[in-house]
Amino acid sequence: GAxxxxxxxxxxxxxxxxxxxxxxxxxxxxxLYWYRQSLGQGLEFLIYFQGNSAPDKSGLPSDRxxxxxxxxxxxxxxxxxxxxxDSAVYLCASSFYRGSSYNEQFFGPGTRLTVL
Amino acid sequence: xxxxxxDPGPLSVxxxxxxxxxxxxxxxxxxxxxxxxxxxxxxxxxxxxxxxSGNKEDGRFTAQVDKSSKYISLFIRDxxxxxxxxxxxxxxxxxxxxxxxxGDGTTLTVKP
Numbered sequence: 001g002a003x004x005x006x007x008x009x010x011x012x013x014x015x016x017x018x019x020x021x022x023x024x025x026x027x028x029x030x031x032l033y034w035y036r037q038s039l040g041q042g043l044e045f046l047i048y049f050q051g052n053s054a055p056d057k058s059g060l061p062s063d064r065x066x067x068x069x070x071x072x073x074x075x076x077x078x079x080x081x082x083x084x085x086d087s088a089v090y091l092c093a094s095s096f097y098r099g100s101s102y103n104e105q106f107f108g109p110g111t112r113l114t115v116l
Numbered sequence: 117x118x119x120x121x122x123d124p125g126p127l128s129v130x131x132x133x134x135x136x137x138x139x140x141x142x143x144x145x146x147x148x149x150x151x152x153x154x155x156x157x158x159x160x161x162x163x164x165x166x167x168x169s170g171n172k173e174d175g176r177f178t179a180q181v182d183k184s185s186k187y188i189s190l191f192i193r194d195x196x197x198x199x200x201x202x203x204x205x206x207x208x209x210x211x212x213x214x215x216x217x218x219g220d221g222t223t224l225t226v227k228p
Contacts, residue, residue, distance in 0.1 A: 008147030031214050042122070042220035043160070044202055050214055052129070091159055095214065103214050 004108035021077040025094030033093045122219030135192040139205035154202045162197040
């Protein structure tokens with residue numbers, strides 16, 4: 001079956017431009033997560049969507065970052081007025097929510113963003 | 117101080133060696149403990165997860181959790197070159213199982 005897909009796989013942009021990163025989760029997965037991974041670093045949580053609940057945006061680093069999830073499926077992470085420090089790999093993951101039980105997260109391949 | 121600290125590595129071992137990877141944490145609410153493997157330019161994939169304390173074995177991999185010491189380990193027996201990857205520990209609380217906190221990862225190279 002299809003896994004989590006992300007597009008584009010690579011994005012090079014100029015400082016100050018806006019970018020949109022897309023994530024297609026596994027069909028039927030109710031939870032979707034965005035993480036950022038800088039070179040040689042672990043995963044930094046950005047935002048978490050679960051069903052129709054309000055998203056957990058506690059990890060977004062600034063108001064230049066926003067994300068939406070349409071129809072409970074596809075998600076778009078938008079970074080406005082990009083800065084060089086935004087350069088990183090942006091990873092999306094999805095899971096089937098099982099309440100308090102552990103929810104295995106399945107990751108996409110990531111979008112490598114380079115801000116010049 | 118980070119909630120999850122992971123030995124930075126990098127770690128280089130000969131094929132067949134036993135590998136020990138470790139993380140410590142500070143949040144006593146963490147109940148789920150995961151190990152992910154990430155190959156270069158790929159997304160992480162779940163290797164093992166453990167609920168609360170104890171050991172869990174899966175083939176050549178053993179995960180250990182010591183909640184009293186807030187310390188978790190992943191052991192790889194008979195390591196293979198194909199085990200060369202970055203290993204990330206992750207943890208989540210029972211009340212918010214969907215939100216995981218990750219370590220920075222340890223890069224392992226197994227030399228033939």
